Amino acid sequence: MVKLLTAFMTIILFCSFASIASSAEILIISNISNQTLTEKEIRDLYLGLTKSRQFRLLDQEIEQSARTEFNEKFLQKSERELQQKRSILIFSGMRTPTVLKDNQAVVDYVKNHKDTIGYVTGGTQLADGVKTLLTIK
Helix, strand or coil: CHHHHHHHHHHHHHHHHHHHHCCCCEEEEECCCCCCCCHHHHHHHHHCCCCCCCCEEEEECCCCHHHHHHHHHHHCCCHHHHHHHHHHHHHCCCCCCEEECCHHHHHHHHHHCCCEEEEEECCCCCCCCCEEEEEEC
16 A cells, blocks of 8 residues: 555656656846747747848757757657658758757857857856847746
């Protein structure tokens, strides 16, 4: 009976943490000067539907929760779907997002590179010159 109760409590705690993790905000950030982008324009850039050499896109490593949230909430694609799409882009000579380690690496890169777009988990401290283009809830 104790084992059953322990297993039940473990499942409840896991579900609670999963729902908290899945409700994280994602901030799409940039240091773009003198230009605004719509949600659709940003999505199209990340999906390779817009062929723009003006912007450098940033991604996070596959293990990062920010990447999962961004892919599922904003791009509405699974990791597998994105990998397939990006394989096609690479094969056709298109540039794919630069993959960085984590939120801080994205903020640092955006701060130091003009016309860069990336995403971080809500609550991440942004550096001077980095602005939020869009908040995804």
